[in-house]
Amino acid sequence: NAGVTQTPKFRVLKTGQSMTLLCAQDMNHEYMYWYRQDPGMGLRLIHYSVGEGTTAKGEVPDGYNVSRLKKQNFLLGLESAAPSQTSVYFCASSYARGGNQPQHFGDGTRLSIL
Amino acid sequence: DQQVKQNSPSLSVQEGRISILNCDYTNSMFDYFLWYKKYPAEGPTFLISISSIKDKNEDGRFTVFLNKSAKHLSLHIVPSQPGDSAVYFCAASARETSGSRLTFGEGTQLTVNP
Numbered sequence: 529n530a531g532v533t534q535t536p537k538f539r540v541l542k543t544g545q546s547m548t549l550l551c552a553q554d555m556n557h558e559y560m561y562w563y564r565q566d567p568g569m570g571l572r573l574i575h576y577s578v579g580e581g582t583t584a585k586g587e588v589p590d591g592y593n594v595s596r597l598k599k600q601n602f603l604l605g606l607e608s609a610a611p612s613q614t615s616v617y618f619c620a621s622s623y624a625r626g627g628n629q630p631q632h633f634g635d636g637t638r639l640s641i642l
Numbered sequence: 643d644q645q646v647k648q649n650s651p652s653l654s655v656q657e658g659r660i661s662i663l664n665c666d667y668t669n670s671m672f673d674y675f676l677w678y679k680k681y682p683a684e685g686p687t688f689l690i691s692i693s694s695i696k697d698k699n700e701d702g703r704f705t706v707f708l709n710k711s712a713k714h715l716s717l718h719i720v721p722s723q724p725g726d727s728a729v730y731f732c733a734a735s736a737r738e739t740s741g742s743r744l745t746f747g748e749g750t751q752l753t754v755n756p
Contacts, residue, residue, distance in 0.1 A: 570749055635683065
C-alpha cells in the first residue's frame with residue numbers, strides 16, 4: 529500500500545536549471561496538492577488540483593507550474609530554478625472536498641538550488 | 643498574514659505527563675481544524691480533527707479542544723510517550739467552493755523525555 533509517492537527524494541540544481549517533481553497516488557483520490565516547507569513557516573500551498581485536467585493556484589504559486597494529465601499523477605515544474613526555491617516539497621492527496629477528509633502526504637522531496 | 647499561528651516553537655515534557663500544544667487562528671470562515679504529526683524525513687501524518695460545531699474531540703490519548711470565541715484550539719496528549727516526540731502542525735480548512743485547502747501553522751517541536 530504505497531499511498532503517496534514522491535520522486536525524486538533529493539535533488540541539487542544550479543540556478544536557471546529546470547526540473548519536474550513527480551507525485552503519484554494509488555488511493556483514487558480526486559484532490560491533489562503541492563506544498564513547500566521552509567524553516568519556521570509551516571507548509572504553504574503552491575498549487576492544487578480538484579480533478580484530472582484541473583489545476584489552481586495556491587498561496588505561493590510564482591515560479592512553479594503544475595499539470596494533472598492523469599488522475600493518479602500531479603507534476604510540479606520549476607522552469608528556471610532560483611535559490612529562493614530551495615525547500616522541502618510535499619505532495620498530498622485527499623478523497624473529497626472538506627476538512628473532514630484528511631490529506632495524505634508523501635515523504636517529501638528535498639531540493640537545493642545553488 | 644498568518645491565519646493560523648502556533649506561538650511555541652518547542653515544548654519539552656516528561657514521559658507520562660500531559661503535553662498541551664496550542665494554536666490560534668484569525669479566519670472565522672474556518673470550519674475544520676486538524677492536527678498533523680511529522681517525524682524527520684517523513685511527510686506529515688493526520689492525527690485528529692475537529693469540526694467548528696464541536697468543542698471537543700477525543701481519540702485515545704489525543705484530545706483536541708476548540709474555543710471558537712477565543713479562536714483557539716489545543717491538542718492534549720495524555721499520557722505522553724517518547725514516541726510522541728515529533729513536530730506537530732495545526733491546520734485549518736475554510737468553507738469554499740473548490741478544493742479543500744489547508745492553512746498550516748508553523749509547527750511545534752514536542753520532545754518527550756524518558
